[in-house]
Amino acid sequence: MRRRVAVTGLGVVAPGGKGVKAFWELLTSGRTATRPISLFDAEGFRSRIAAECDFDAAAAGLGPAEVARMDRYVQFAVAAADEAWRQAELDVADPWRLSVCMGSAVGGTTRLERDYVATSHAGREWLVDASLASPFLCRALSPASLAAEVADRVGARGAVRTVSTGCTAGLDAVGHAARLIEEGRADVVIAGASESPISPIAVACFDAIRATSTRNHDPEHAARPFDRDRDGFVLGEGAAVLVLEESAHARRRGAVVHAEVAGFATRSNAHHMTGLTAEGVEMAEAVRHALAQARLGIDDVDYINAHGSGTRQNDRHETAAFRRVFGARAYQVPVSSIKSMIGHSLGAVGSIELVACVLALVHGVVPPTANLDTPDPECDLDYVPHTARERDLRAVLSVGSGFGGFQSAVALTGVRRP
Amino acid sequence: MSAHLSPDELAALISRCTGVTVTAEQVTDPHHTFDDLGVDSLGLMGVLGELQRNHGMPRDVDMQPDRSPRELLSLLTGRA
Amino acid sequence: MKAVVTGLGVIAPSGIGVERFWPAVRDGHVALATVRRYEPNPYPVRVVGEVRGFGPDGWVDPRVVVQTDRFTHFAVAATTMALDDAGLDPATVPPFGFGVVTASYAGGVEFGQREIERLWDGGPEHVGPYQSIAWFYAASTGQVSIGNGLRGPSGVLVADEAGGLDVFAVADGELCRGASAMVVGGTEAPFCPFSMCCQLGLGLLSTNEDPATAYLPFTAHAAGFAPAEGGAMLVVEDERAASDRGANARAVIAGYGSTYTGTRCFDRSAEGLLRAAETALADSDLDAGDVDVVFLDALADQRADAAEAEALRLLFGDRTDRVPVTAPKSGYGRCYAGAAVLDVATAVLAIEHGAVPPTPGVHDCRFDLDLVTGTARRADIRSALVLSRGQHGGNSALVLRRPDPITRGGE
Numbered sequence A: 001m002r003r004r005v006a007v008t009g010l011g012v013v014a015p016g017g018k019g020v021k022a023f024w025e026l027l028t029s030g031r032t033a034t035r036p037i038s039l040f041d042a043e044g045f046r047s048r049i050a051a052e053c054d055f056d057a058a059a060a061g062l063g064p065a066e067v068a069r070m071d072r073y074v075q076f077a078v079a080a081a082d083e084a085w086r087q088a089e090l091d092v093a094d095p096w097r098l099s100v101c102m103g104s105a106v107g108g109t110t111r112l113e114r115d116y117v118a119t120s121h122a123g124r125e126w127l128v129d130a131s132l133a134s135p136f137l138c139r140a141l142s143p144a145s146l147a148a149e150v151a152d153r154v155g156a157r158g159a160v161r162t163v164s165t166g167c168t169a170g171l172d173a174v175g176h177a178a179r180l181i182e183e184g185r186a187d188v189v190i191a192g193a194s195e196s197p198i199s200p201i202a203v204a205c206f207d208a209i210r211a212t213s214t215r216n217h218d219p220e221h222a223a224r225p226f227d228r229d230r231d232g233f234v235l236g237e238g239a240a241v242l243v244l245e246e247s248a249h250a251r252r253r254g255a256v257v258h259a260e261v262a263g264f265a266t267r268s269n270a271h272h273m274t275g276l277t278a279e280g281v282e283m284a285e286a287v288r289h290a291l292a293q294a295r296l297g298i299d300d301v302d303y304i305n306a307h308g309s310g311t312r313q314n315d316r317h318e319t320a321a322f323r324r325v326f327g328a329r330a331y332q333v334p335v336s337s338i339k340s341m342i343g344h345s346l347g348a349v350g351s352i353e354l355v356a357c358v359l360a361l362v363h364g365v366v367p368p369t370a371n372l373d374t375p376d377p378e379c380d381l382d383y384v385p386h387t388a389r390e391r392d393l394r395a396v397l398s399v400g401s402g403f404g405g406f407q408s409a410v411a412l413t414g415v416r417r418p
Numbered sequence B: 001m002s003a004h005l006s007p008d009e010l011a012a013l014i015s016r017c018t019g020v021t022v023t024a025e026q027v028t029d030p031h032h033t034f035d036d037l038g039v040d041s042l043g044l045m046g047v048l049g050e051l052q053r054n055h056g057m058p059r060d061v062d063m064q065p066d067r068s069p070r071e072l073l074s075l076l077t078g079r080a
Numbered sequence C: 001m002k003a004v005v006t007g008l009g010v011i012a013p014s015g016i017g018v019e020r021f022w023p024a025v026r027d028g029h030v031a032l033a034t035v036r037r038y039e040p041n042p043y044p045v046r047v048v049g050e051v052r053g054f055g056p057d058g059w060v061d062p063r064v065v066v067q068t069d070r071f072t073h074f075a076v077a078a079t080t081m082a083l084d085d086a087g088l089d090p091a092t093v094p095p096f097g098f099g100v101v102t103a104s105y106a107g108g109v110e111f112g113q114r115e116i117e118r119l120w121d122g123g124p125e126h127v128g129p130y131q132s133i134a135w136f137y138a139a140s141t142g143q144v145s146i147g148n149g150l151r152g153p154s155g156v157l158v159a160d161e162a163g164g165l166d167v168f169a170v171a172d173g174e175l176c177r178g179a180s181a182m183v184v185g186g187t188e189a190p191f192c193p194f195s196m197c198c199q200l201g202l203g204l205l206s207t208n209e210d211p212a213t214a215y216l217p218f219t220a221h222a223a224g225f226a227p228a229e230g231g232a233m234l235v236v237e238d239e240r241a242a243s244d245r246g247a248n249a250r251a252v253i254a255g256y257g258s259t260y261t262g263t264r265c266f267d268r269s270a271e272g273l274l275r276a277a278e279t280a281l282a283d284s285d286l287d288a289g290d291v292d293v294v295f296l297d298a299l300a301d302q303r304a305d306a307a308e309a310e311a312l313r314l315l316f317g318d319r320t321d322r323v324p325v326t327a328p329k330s331g332y333g334r335c336y337a338g339a340a341v342l343d344v345a346t347a348v349l350a351i352e353h354g355a356v357p358p359t360p361g362v363h364d365c366r367f368d369l370d371l372v373t374g375t376a377r378r379a380d381i382r383s384a385l386v387l388s389r390g391q392h393g394g395n396s397a398l399v400l401r402r403p404d405p406i407t408r409g410g411e
Helices: A020-029 A064-069 A072-088 A109-119 A137-141 A144-154 A166-182 A200-208 A247-252 A281-294 A312-331 A346-363 B007-018 B024-028 B041-054 B069-078 C018-026 C070-086 C109-122 C139-148 C163-176 C193-200 C239-244 C266-283 C302-322 C337-353
Strands: A005-014 A034-036 A049-051 A098-103 A160-163 A188-195 A238-246 A259-268 A301-305 A395-402 A406-413 C003-012 C098-103 C155-157 C181-188 C230-238 C251-260 C293-295 C324-326 C383-389 C394-401
Touching (some): A072 A109, A109 A137, A109 C193, A137 C193, A160 C155, A166 A259, A166 A395, A166 A406, A188 A346, A281 A395, A281 A406, A301 A346, B007 B069, B041 B069, C003 C181, C070 C109, C070 C181, C070 C230, C098 C337, C109 C193, C139 C181, C163 C181, C163 C230, C163 C251, C230 C337, C251 C266, C251 C337, C266 C302, C266 C383
Parallel strands (some): A098 A160, C293 C324
Antiparallel strands (some): A034 A049, C003 C230, C003 C251, C181 C230, C383 C394
């Protein structure tokens, strides 16, 4: 008998408000959380806008020692994990059957940069002075510390992994986590992703390839997926965690099941580290496999959560991919991008979007694409502009695309599965 | 800082920034686009960045790989 | 599990390519030396395992060289070796049937240090277009996929050293879900001053300045490990796909287990390693009595070594002092996510050659273990257990089996 994967807890730290409730309110209101960068002085940078979290570590229950030890993205993850864990009410799990699988694209970059500046006297000395480094710098070199901190929080003793497939890490981490359950290696997995990339080096490196929006005078309207006047993505930050649980395990303890992770697949375009093909063949392939694994037909999918980064290339690429898989039905399925509201938090955003998908299934509401005033003529699907839409959802799909050529897709089903 | 750059100098700069070996003849031949030479958009952004930092090219100049190095060269000398 | 190893690509301080690596490892050659890649004097850790004589030219397309860090150069070159070794042309594999999974610890940190320096010394416009694709942990998987046209399922794990075994489980999962072949591995290039500055904080690196005695796991002198660069990439294939194309299955990836026992809580890693090994053996349909050799994690930290020895005692019981165990990495260092991958490659070679390579430099094991020292020992190896621990608390175990069927003792 196939082991199925239930979602029994959700937690999120996103721009526009902490916690699942505030997050969902933001998404359904169609408001945007993009604004001028406040985390550092961005004068002189090409893109000076971002979607930042107003995160209060103390209010999130983190003590001074934890704040000192954990990078900002780890703090986000722990706060999101706490929320998800509380909701799952799961204090009886066998620790050796409890795993953690977290994603991040750039991990401790922000601390690495800060400590590099300190130890190199602002970039002047290649032979850095190690005596000036933070005692926790070693934890920043590898984001393996992310999953470890979350594991310590919940007392996990099973496999603990960090997935780092760039901007698809948030989907892939949840996909890998679901597989741990399907393969019988775990009964419960804390799955999710986190990122806090709003630092000079990250902003500069996206400046250098002109990937980010320069609508600095109008930050609230800068993230414009599928819009004719889009000019790149808006960097974001945040974290999301889902408690995944083997369905029978959840049923036995009478847990509230919000949705099921029914299918996951990832493919590579083997084309270019940042470029995408016009046809979307590989993303289409990932979607087909995720649906096949979920045993869903194209008519069963009632909502697609797009990657929708708002770069010229991406939005056309995935539109082509959706047409390729869904044919005529592509025009009947609502497609939206919540990056229009919360920005693009790289490795974290896939998990944040999956939380949005679970909430969409639970509430029967499709979150909108903000700022979509004039659709790009080449992006001709129903992108749910501006306003959330009520709709009975049976199954939803979330896709992602990342540097390195990664194309991933996750299929979720509601409690009333098609 | 000077916007003047000889074909040899531009060819050397392109080779250094992109890893694609380019000759002076290739940068002056209007039929060779960056795409033809195997220089992609990222590589070209590196070339433009270098010209902007060290050779006085204005920061707002943008170019896609379907254009030719010769156009870039004339842009540079034209502005001199 | 259904994966078989069909190709090896190794780049290690002990040798570039299997034909140089295996004799050096078999003979217990010590390849540790004072770091040359940067001026070592400001730092207390000087003895490392550097890959000498490797340049990307000839291995990596010049266009890719300018946009990648050394850790990716290693990955790309080792993949070419592995595909060649496997005799596998990716064009002959179904279009979405060939993927890549790598493990990484430090990513493209040297490239990253250079670009951050340009940012802070020059300004935002001094950061080049390749920073966004060179530094992040996914750079090697992406470049290997692009360079070889691999459009199948791909992945990247960062789980310190243990990630080097976890990638095999991920790859096996993809083969079970329909992929035909996977490139699997991990490489590291952690030697730039800032990267070393980060590693010093681990408190686990050896400050001994004599290459002959810097990394002596399981001895009373154990006082840290020597970090290393390099790693390995392997081609693993679906058992049937490999047999259909007449490929030589070098070893079977038979089983895997993984646990977590807390960041730097090495005392607790004994139970974690034990459970990981038991799971991997059960997964392989084997029991502890079937293990012919163990490749050790060998952190060379007194408590960590004791915990590993304890795990073996709990696993093997009365037989503990009769199971050959070894840590070839004491001869070339510990290259983080590449370390366990190199151990897997070494295990495949050990099975093929019928020899357990020694633990170089070690003569006085302080535990009641059959630690192979001095020179290689001839052995008929049907199954090998590889152990690995990450600094952040992961304990992973992988079982490799010789492809011929095993007749269970006593049955």
